[in-house]
Amino acid sequence: MKKLGRWLALAVLLLGAVVMIYPFLFSLLAGMTRRQEFQNLGEMLPLPKDPTFQAYRSIFTTGLIRPFFNTLLRSLWYAFVISGFSVMMGYVLSRLRFKGRTFFLYFIICANMIPGVLTLIPTYIEMARIPFLGGNDWTGFGGSGLINHPAILYVLLSPASAVWIFLFRQTMDSLPRDYEEAAYMDGSTFMNTIVRIIVPIQRPIIATIFLNMAIVTWNDFMTPFIYINNLKYTTLPGYVGTLVAALQQVGDRDYPQIFALSTISVLPPVLIFLFLQRYIVQGFANAGIKG
Amino acid sequence: MNTESRSFWRRHRDALIAYSIIGPFALWFLLTIGIPLVAGILLAFFKWNGMPVMPEWVGLRNFSFFFNSNEYLSSIWKQLFIGGLCLIFNMLISFGLASLFNIPIRGKGLLRTAYYLPNIAAVSATVAVVVALLIPHGGGLNGLLTKLGLEPIIWSYSAGWMIFWVVVFYVWRNTGPLAIIWLAGLQSIDPTLYEAAKVDGANRLQLLRYVTLPGLRGIAAFNFIREIIGVMQMYDIVMLMTSGGPNGSTDVLMYRIYRDGLKSYNFGMAGASSVILGLLTVLITLVYLRLFLKEEK
Numbered sequence: 136m137k138k139l140g141r142w143l144a145l146a147v148l149l150l151g152a153v154v155m156i157y158p159f160l161f162s163l164l165a166g167m168t169r170r171q172e173f174q175n176l177g178e179m180l181p182l183p184k185d186p187t188f189q190a191y192r193s194i195f196t197t198g199l200i201r202p203f204f205n206t207l208l209r210s211l212w213y214a215f216v217i218s219g220f221s222v223m224m225g226y227v228l229s230r231l232r233f234k235g236r237t238f239f240l241y242f243i244i245c246a247n248m249i250p251g252v253l254t255l256i257p258t259y260i261e262m263a264r265i266p267f268l269g270g271n272d273w274t275g276f277g278g279s280g281l282i283n284h285p286a287i288l289y290v291l292l293s294p295a296s297a298v299w300i301f302l303f304r305q306t307m308d309s310l311p312r313d314y315e316e317a318a319y320m321d322g323s324t325f326m327n328t329i330v331r332i333i334v335p336i337q338r339p340i341i342a343t344i345f346l347n348m349a350i351v352t353w354n355d356f357m358t359p360f361i362y363i364n365n366l367k368y369t370t371l372p373g374y375v376g377t378l379v380a381a382l383q384q385v386g387d388r389d390y391p392q393i394f395a396l397s398t399i400s401v402l403p404p405v406l407i408f409l410f411l412q413r414y415i416v417q418g419f420a421n422a423g424i425k426g
Numbered sequence: 427m428n429t430e431s432r433s434f435w436r437r438h439r440d441a442l443i444a445y446s447i448i449g450p451f452a453l454w455f456l457l458t459i460g461i462p463l464v465a466g467i468l469l470a471f472f473k474w475n476g477m478p479v480m481p482e483w484v485g486l487r488n489f490s491f492f493f494n495s496n497e498y499l500s501s502i503w504k505q506l507f508i509g510g511l512c513l514i515f516n517m518l519i520s521f522g523l524a525s526l527f528n529i530p531i532r533g534k535g536l537l538r539t540a541y542y543l544p545n546i547a548a549v550s551a552t553v554a555v556v557v558a559l560l561i562p563h564g565g566g567l568n569g570l571l572t573k574l575g576l577e578p579i580i581w582s583y584s585a586g587w588m589i590f591w592v593v594v595f596y597v598w599r600n601t602g603p604l605a606i607i608w609l610a611g612l613q614s615i616d617p618t619l620y621e622a623a624k625v626d627g628a629n630r631l632q633l634l635r636y637v638t639l640p641g642l643r644g645i646a647a648f649n650f651i652r653e654i655i656g657v658m659q660m661y662d663i664v665m666l667m668t669s670g671g672p673n674g675s676t677d678v679l680m681y682r683i684y685r686d687g688l689k690s691y692n693f694g695m696a697g698a699s700s701v702i703l704g705l706l707t708v709l710i711t712l713v714y715l716r717l718f719l720k721e722e723k
Contacts, residue, residue, distance in 0.1 A: 144526045145533075151523070152540035155598070158555040159543070161566075165558065174561070177569025223447045233441035239448055248651070248711075249459065252659045252680055253704040256687035256696045257462035257469060260476065276478040292458045325443055354548035357662060361688060376550035376666065382557055383669040390558055397551035408546045412539060416606055 159401065166190050166395030173390045190395035198366060199374070199396065206353055206370035206400070209288045214349035217296045221344050222337070225303025226329060230312070240304075246297040254294075259361065262287060285368040291358060295351075299344045306340045307333075342414040350404045350415070371400040469697030476691045488698035498699065501679040505703070508589055508664075508678055509657030512596040516653060520601045524608035541602035549599065553666045556595050585675035588668045592676060595663055600656075604649060611645030612638070647718055651711055658707040679703050 160180070165173060167186040194200060228240055262281040265271060270278020281287040314336065318328045334341065359373025366374065378393050408415060435442070470488055474481035492498045523541065527534060544552065559566040560581040568578035581587045619637050628636065639646075661680035664670065670677035679699060687696035 141529060141531055144529045145531050148523075148526050148531075148537050152537050155540045155544055155602070158552050158598075159547070161555045161558075162551070165555075173558075173564075175564040177564050177566065177572070179559070179566040179570050181566070220451050224451060227444045227447050231440040231444045233444040236444070246455065246459070248655065249463065250655055250659055250704045250707045252683060252700050252707070253466050254459055254462040256683065256693060256700060257466035258458065259688060260469075260693065261458075261462055261465065263476075274478070290458065292454050294459055350546060354546075356548050356550040360550070372548035372550050375548070375554070379550055379554045379557065379666045380669070382554070383666075390554075393554050394558075397554055401547040401551050404546045405543065408543070409539070412542070416538070416542060416603075 159398075159405075162394045162398045162401070166391055166398050168391050170389055170391055174388070190389075190391040191399065193392060194396065194399055199371070201367055202369050202371045202374050203399075205285075205288065205368065206372065207403075209370060210349040210352040212289055213296075213352040214345045217299055217348045218341055218344045220296075221299040221303040222329065222334065222341060224300045225307050226333060228300070228304045229307035230315070243297045243301050243304075246294050247301065249294040251294065258291065262290075262362065282362055283364055283368065284362075287362045288359065288368070288370070293351075293355075296348070299348070303337070303340060303344065306337060310336065339414060339417075342411070343417065346407060346411055346415050350407065353404050371396065375400055466697055466700055469693050470701045471694075472697070473694045476693060481693075484694065488694045489702070491695070492698055492702060497674075498679070498682070500674075501677055501682045501699075502702070502706070504676065505658060505660075505678040505680060508592060508676065509660060511589070511593045512657045512660065513650075513653045515593055516597045516600055516604060517649065519597055520604035521608050523601065523605035524612055527605065527609050528612050538602075538606070541605060543602070544599045545603050549662050550666065552599065553595060553663060556591055557667060560591065582668070583672050585672055588672065588676055592663050592667055595667065596657075596660065604653070607645060607649055608642070611642045615641035643718065647715065650714055654711055654714065655707060658703060658710070 164183065165181045167188065167190070168176070168181055168183040169185075169187060172183065173181060194203065224243075228236065228243070259282075263279060264275035265280045266273050266275045268278075268286075269280045269282070269284050271280050272278075281290065314332050315328050318332050323331070353370075354372055356370070356372035356376040359369045360376045360380075363369045363373065369377075375393065375396050378396070382388060382393075469481075471483060471485060472481035473484045473488070527538065562568060562578065562580045562582070567581070571578050579587065581591070615638065619641070620633060623633055623637050659680050661678055661684055664676050664678055664681050665684070668676045670681055680703065683696050683699045683703065686692045686699065
């Protein structure tokens with residue numbers, strides 16, 4: 136009886152896993168079909184009769200390599216900056232005593248819960264009307280500000296990033312002070328202690344923050360979708376978003392192209408996940424338990 | 427450096443270090459989240475289309491327009507309805523998955539990877555698969571239906587089916603990570619509690635009701651709040667899969683806010699709708715917490 140239950144559980148989980156993987160396989164294969172072929176295929180699995188890599192190759196020929204590197208650069212930027220802030224602020228909020236400490240702690244917790252709906256439109260207006268940038272005069276009019284400006288991919292802050300600061304503080308709270316105190320005794324400065332003592336000890340949690348931030352940023356197609364209308368400045372998932380949104384309108388459809396780009400844009404985060412998932416998943420579960 | 431300033435530094439060392447680290451982050455937060463937050467609430471009381479003229483103060487007229495307009499009211503209902511479906515199915519399925527993962531079986535690690543994978547891929551890149559499967563002529567699903575001898579369905583004409591596919595995609599993408607959190611919760615429950623309850627003669631259902639669920643209360647609150655905030659502002663899937671159709675049946679309020687603000691520059695209505703949706707989100711969260719805290723006493 137118990138054994139039967141186990142087999143049943145395994146069967147259900149396997150079936151579900153197939154459903155989970157299926158769209159990736161679909162996308163990979165559909166990218167190898169030809170345009171006319173795909174539109175009339177009518178198969179759940181679009182096996183190409185005569186596989187072509189033309190759509191995959193188009194990333195090198197149609198200037199899409201630049202969006203690819205934009206995505207990469209943007210992911211690295213947010214991964215570095217948010218991990219940096221998380222370590223420094225988490226440390227400060229856990230170890231130092233100063234006026235306003237409790238306030239900042241509550242602030243960090245609340246920030247994480249700000250519904251994004253409240254800031255979507257006003258942030259757009261603020262970025263469009265920012266003075267002296269993108270052709271704007273001092274009143275903020277005359278140009279388009281940071282709309283369609285490459286910098287927009289690097290200046291916005293997501294309220295959800297605050298959760299990582301909180302998580303690092305929790306991890307600091309459960310670490311004994313002995314290590315740092317020994318370092319301070321030996322005359323180590325504040326920064327030196329963080330870089331030489333704290334960062335090495337907390338490497339797993341920092342990896343969690345870094346990888347999660349990188350993947351979330353990579354997948355954020357909404358920011359480029361909303362703010363950028365230029366192939367040179369957009370990101371790969373952002374560009375795929377515009378292509379998919381265009382499917383809702385009447386017009387020419389190039390499905391193999393969309394699926395080839397989808398597959399390429401999915402590949403880097405998936406590879407990182409497959410090799411480093413213990414950091415990503417563990418940190419995620421911890422955020423749940425401690426949060 | 428004289429002794430006075432040195433002792434000032436020493437006395438306030440902690441605070442100075444703390445402020446110099448928190449300061450830049452707080453400034454960044456203020457500029458990109460704080461100001462828009464306040465501006466967004468103010469926007470709700472003005473009429474403005476983004477032109478370089480003074481926004482016109484209209485008081486509560488945007489709000490009264492909202493509550494007198496069937497379109498806006500039905501948008502908020504659609505957000506609640508579609509969001510609610512997403513939330514309920516995601517919660518149930520992820521909880522079921524976590525229970526299955528809690529059974530000792532071989533190859534679990536690999537399976538867990540598979541379930542987490544959808545969340546690692548961008549929405550824009552994966553939603554295309556559903557869009558392509560739903561093509562009326564030559565799409566995968568209708569091909570399958572024809573092969574099974576059934577009538578093909580024009581999916582995009584049917585509100586029910588499009589809502590179904592939005593929910594399917596949402597659950598597909600979000601259920602794995604949620605299951606991982608549930609699983610962490612299940613594994614943090616003290617096994618001796620189960621033993622004790624079994625000694626007292628509790629059956630399976632009673633174990634779930636009196637041991638598992640109370641033990642998961644904290645995790646459940648975390649998951650619910652996360653999901654409530656998530657589904658109340660969900661519009662990316664709708665935008666890419668149905669663009670609000672057919673006949674506006676999936677036109678959730680958040681998508682309307684997006685269009686009001688960024689397509690038709692009706693900033694006043696976008697602001698008022700945002701405030702209403704934001705307040706509703708907070709309200710639902712508070713009601714949940716209230717119920718949840720009450721039970722704890």
